[in-house]
Amino acid sequence: MNSDLQYQIALKLVPKIGDIHAKKLIAYCGGVEAIFKETSKNLQKIPQIGNVLIRSLKSAEVMSRAEKEIKFIEKHNIKPLFFLDEDYPQRLKNCDDGPILLYYKGNTDLNTAQVLSIVGTRQASEQGTEICDEIISQFKDTNTLIVSGLAYGIDACSHKSALVNGLNTVGVLGHGLDRIYPAEHRKYAEKMVSQGGLLTEFVSGSKPNRENFPMRNRIVAGMSDATLVVESKARGGSLITAFLAIDYNRDVFAIPGRPKDKNSAGCNMLIKRNVAHLINNANDIK
Incomplete structure (x- = not known):
């Protein structure tokens, strides 16, 4: 068994440690294994390390769960990506809160020359899906990787259109x-494994809980060169992704819409606040 991987998974499983804190611990101790082998007395000297966290690090439970996860990923041909690995998305590595560990099932290069995330409302209009299809079709025969979240609406449209146009596409879960959510999108997910892939920071058995999706959004934004918002209401996950992209110093693009169109309220707001570039077609992004 890969002991390095077991320690990496175990560290990610430690409750409330967080990715920023985990990276600081790795730097302080000189490696992941060193964290677990460090004495409690020495760990107490590290800033912001309390007794609760130390007990979690010394718990056999996280190591046992990590061992179980290794068996799962080996059985299902899943590739773990530690943040210091060459295959880890290098754009995401530059984000302070990027996950220390990802799980990837697919066949594409996550560090390809151009990565574009496309996000939008789950209740996409017919016009919104048409625009999404049209823009993605204009990237045909390019080496652009399309990233989205495999959700209803614009996400699903992005993945489906990328597949139709021969583009690799990655769904961040x-x-x-061990599952696909929503289940109706399994037909896309199965194709994406051989034309892109599926990516997550969550271990098997993790349910699609509401609090997981803002975490998912930071991966969508962080691993991409730019984020395109096709349709968005005044509030929602696509705006969270857009503002994360802005925080990561990425380009953000938005499709304008009619002032009274609820599905365009978020896009219009981004453009009005001068934090997103107004675009009409793919040439405005390329």
């Missing part, structure tokens, strides 16, 4: 790779 808010749960483990």
Whole structure:
């Protein structure tokens, strides 16, 4: 068994440690294994390390769960990506809160030359899906990787259109790779494994809980060069992704809409606040 991987998974499983804190611990101790082998007395000297966290690090439970996860990923041909690995999305590595560990099932290069995330409302209009299809079709025969979240609406449209146009597409999930949510999108997910892939930071058994999706959104934004918002209401996950992209110093693009169109309220707001570039077609992004 890969002991390095077991320690990496175990660290990610430690409750409330967080990715920023985990990276600081790795730097302080000189490696992941060193964290678990460090004495409690020395760990107490590290800033912001309390007794509760130390007990979690010394618990046999996280190591046992990590061992179970290794068996799962080996059985299902899933590739773990530690944040120091070459295959880890390098754009995401530059984000302070990027996950220390990802699980990937697919066949594409996550560090390809151009990565574009496309997000939008789950209740996409017919016009919104038409625009999404048209823009993605204009990337045909390019080496552009299309990233989205496999949700209803614009997400599903993005993946489906990328597949039709021969583009690789990656779905970032808010749960483990032992399931597909929503289940109706399994037909896309199965094709994506051989034309892109599925990516998550969550271990098997993790359910698609509501709090997981903002975490998922930071991966969508962070691993991409730019984020395109096709349709968005005044509030929602696509705006969370857009503002994360802005925080990560990425380009954000938005499709304008009619002032009274609820599905365009978010896009219009981004453009009005001068934080997103107004676009009409793919040439405005390329």
